[in-house]
Amino acid sequence: MSKQQFKAESKRLLEMMINSIYTQKEIFLRELISNASDAIDKMYYKALTDDTLEFNKDDYFIKLSADKSARTLTITDTGIGMTKEELEENLGVIAKSGSLAFKSENETKEDHTIIGQFGVGFYSAFMVADEVSVVTKAFGSEDAYVWESAGAEGYSIESGTKAEAGTKITLHLKANTEDESYDEYLEEYRLRSLVKKYSDFIRYPIKMEVTRSVPVAGADGAEGEETAYTEVREEETVNSMVPIWRKNKNELTDEDYEKFYSEKRYGFDKPLKHLHLKVDGNIVYNAILYIPEKTPFDYYTKEYEKGLELYSSGVLIMNKCADLLPDYFGFVKGMVDSEDLSLNISREMLQHDRQLKLIAKNIQNKIKSALQSLLKDEREKYETFFESFGRQLKYGVYSDYGMNKDTLQDLLLFTSSKEKKQVTLEEYVSRMPEEQKYIYYATGGSVDRIEKLPQTELVADKGYEILYLTDDIDEFALKMLMSYKEKEFKNVSAGDLGIESDEETKSEEEDKSNAELFDEMKTLLGGKVKEVRASKRLKSHPVCLTSEGELSIEMEKVLRAMPNSENIEADKVLEINVNHEVFQSLKAASEKDKEKLGLYTNLLYNQALLIEGLPVQDPVEFTNAICKIMV
Numbered sequence: 001m002s003k004q005q006f007k008a009e010s011k012r013l014l015e016m017m018i019n020s021i022y023t024q025k026e027i028f029l030r031e032l033i034s035n036a037s038d039a040i041d042k043m044y045y046k047a048l049t050d051d052t053l054e055f056n057k058d059d060y061f062i063k064l065s066a067d068k069s070a071r072t073l074t075i076t077d078t079g080i081g082m083t084k085e086e087l088e089e090n091l092g093v094i095a096k097s098g099s100l101a102f103k104s105e106n107e108t109k110e111d112h113t114i115i116g117q118f119g120v121g122f123y124s125a126f127m128v129a130d131e132v133s134v135v136t137k138a139f140g141s142e143d144a145y146v147w148e149s150a151g152a153e154g155y156s157i158e159s160g161t162k163a164e165a166g167t168k169i170t171l172h173l174k175a176n177t178e179d180e181s182y183d184e185y186l187e188e189y190r191l192r193s194l195v196k197k198y199s200d201f202i203r204y205p206i207k208m209e210v211t212r213s214v215p216v217a218g219a220d221g222a223e224g225e226e227t228a229y230t231e232v233r234e235e236e237t238v239n240s241m242v243p244i245w246r247k248n249k250n251e252l253t254d255e256d257y258e259k260f261y262s263e264k265r266y267g268f269d270k271p272l273k274h275l276h277l278k279v280d281g282n283i284v285y286n287a288i289l290y291i292p293e294k295t296p297f298d299y300y301t302k303e304y305e306k307g308l309e310l311y312s313s314g315v316l317i318m319n320k321c322a323d324l325l326p327d328y329f330g331f332v333k334g335m336v337d338s339e340d341l342s343l344n345i346s347r348e349m350l351q352h353d354r355q356l357k358l359i360a361k362n363i364q365n366k367i368k369s370a371l372q373s374l375l376k377d378e379r380e381k382y383e384t385f386f387e388s389f390g391r392q393l394k395y396g397v398y399s400d401y402g403m404n405k406d407t408l409q410d411l412l413l414f415t416s417s418k419e420k421k422q423v424t425l426e427e428y429v430s431r432m433p434e435e436q437k438y439i440y441y442a443t444g445g446s447v448d449r450i451e452k453l454p455q456t457e458l459v460a461d462k463g464y465e466i467l468y469l470t471d472d473i474d475e476f477a478l479k480m481l482m483s484y485k486e487k488e489f490k491n492v493s494a495g496d497l498g499i500e501s502d503e504e505t506k507s508e509e510e511d512k513s514n515a516e517l518f519d520e521m522k523t524l525l526g527g528k529v530k531e532v533r534a535s536k537r538l539k540s541h542p543v544c545l546t547s548e549g550e551l552s553i554e555m556e557k558v559l560r561a562m563p564n565s566e567n568i569e570a571d572k573v574l575e576i577n578v579n580h581e582v583f584q585s586l587k588a589a590s591e592k593d594k595e596k597l598g599l600y601t602n603l604l605y606n607q608a609l610l611i612e613g614l615p616v617q618d619p620v621e622f623t624n625a626i627c628k629i630m631v
């Protein structure tokens with residue numbers, strides 16, 4: 001038996017591949033099973049082109065056999081096999097792919113798929129084995145050959161014996177180390193789980209001997225005694241072969257889709273909606289997507305990984321392909337299977353090519369349409385969804401400088417002051433009176449708290465609807481939207497509400513006549529507010545805080561809760577209700593008791609802070625001031 005050397009570049013590639021190309025050793029089984037499937041596919045293609053050859057699918061399978069005593073794992077297929085020359089070409093030159101050459105030479109519209117394209121998958125076996133032997137016999141040949149190698153140092157080919165066409169690959173597993181237990185690849189449960197994970201939808205049976213407990217014949221126990229069992233070895237097909245996404249939709253029920261969701265562990269909830277996509281065109285792919293009902297426990301943490309399972313011709317390539325989903329639809333679960341994707345040398349990572357972008361864009365549009373359909377036809381379900389994932393949609397509006405706002409704005413919901421339930425922006429605008437200039441909103445920690453805000457009085461009194469924003473992201477999202485159907489958003493705490501009334505003129509007159517008092521109060525507050533003025537909006541409450549500029553008081557609270565906030569502050573205005581009895585006390589104190597004016601001013605300011613949910617800077621001073629008033 002003569003030893004042959006790999007070519008220098010092949011030797012370097014083998015060393016690199018074993019050490020770095022594949023990120024997980026366990027994928028060796030996926031690669032070898034894919035190669036075995038390719039070999040059977042070639043037989044299928046041969047039967048399509050040769051009328052004298054019949055292809056009986058029952059005769060073709062892949063078999064896994066583990067021998068714990070010898071520490072070997074064997075993968076056998078009944079495919080087309082290899083000649084000596086093909087062994088030299090396919091296994092003697094790394095990255096010389098027989099499958100890729102076969103595919104390019106035999107383009108056909110018939111349903112056959114060659115998975116392997118790179119010629120390196122076979123060598124992943126050396127990640128778990130220190131010696132590999134291949135016994136193969138080509139279809140139609142009388143001769144069989146044995147290829148053996150212990151890794152990068154070289155290989156040998158000699159004549160062998162084999163009864164039927166096909167290939168048998170035997171891996172002699174490496175010795176266990178402190179970090180790696182290679183014995184796990186001899187365990188039935190581990191092999192079964194790897195087949196299920198990566199190769200469950202290979203179209204040919206993957207058979208394996210499994211242990212079964214069966215009752216001992218004639219050994220039925222007497223009443224009260226346990227039945228005796230014995231363990232037997234049986235051959236079992238461990239893959240399902242026909243993936244759900246390749247079946248016709250009319251063959252499947254909602255229960256089938258829910259079962260798939262559960263089996264794939266996409267979530268422990270019941271999905272609200274599923275999408276089954278079969279796309280033909282510039283790129284061909286199948287997909288099953290799910291909109292979950294509930295958020296995973298880690299959804300709003302850094303640990304959460306978005307992404308869809310990605311298959312190439314039924315073989316799992318990636319557990320989570322993040323590139324297929326935009327962040328704002330990161331809650332979607334499911335899978336995509338395509339034969340058209342360009343994979344890199346290890347078949348683990350995608351090249352960022354046009355095909356992937358086309359799939360991602362199409363999926364994005366399908367998800368949006370599904371959510372719109374849910375909103376229109378199944379409102380209750382949509383509200384359940386929005387309770388779980390609405391925050392993510394709002395982040396999507398705000399992020400990337402509002403680039404996705406047109407995609408998402410019609411999917412948003414906010415609580416309505418009039419409807420007392422969640423409404424869309426479209427629904428709000430459709431109800432606006434002709435003279436109403438803005439879409440009004442109010443912010444706060446809860447609907448109950450917002451309803452009690454003094455700033456809402458004038459807008460509510462006018463009969464205008466107010467959107468209640470209770471999420472910390474809400475106002476940031478609306479600021480990014482800027483407007484909806486040419487109607488700008490307006491915070492009820494903003495300086496100018498755009499409501500024409502007699503109060504407008506009256507407050508301006510009050511500002512002029514009480515300018516000295518307001519200036520004095522501003523000075524007493526020592527720069528805590530930008531201005532003190534007569535309110536245009538207050539009806540029954542004595543005081544409130546409003547803001548000027550782009551930064552609102554609610555946004556200030558959100559930003560200051562973040563690390564490195566650098567004490568960001570909104571430009572606050574203290575508004576006084578000149579029609580309230582308190583204002584008369586202010587005027588009297590201004591004329592007769594400056595100390596009392598300072599006391600009243602600080603009390604009103606702190607009262608306005610509490611209404612806004614802002615902390616009182618000196619609680620002790622505040623309580624002492626109340627005591628002084630009481631005395």
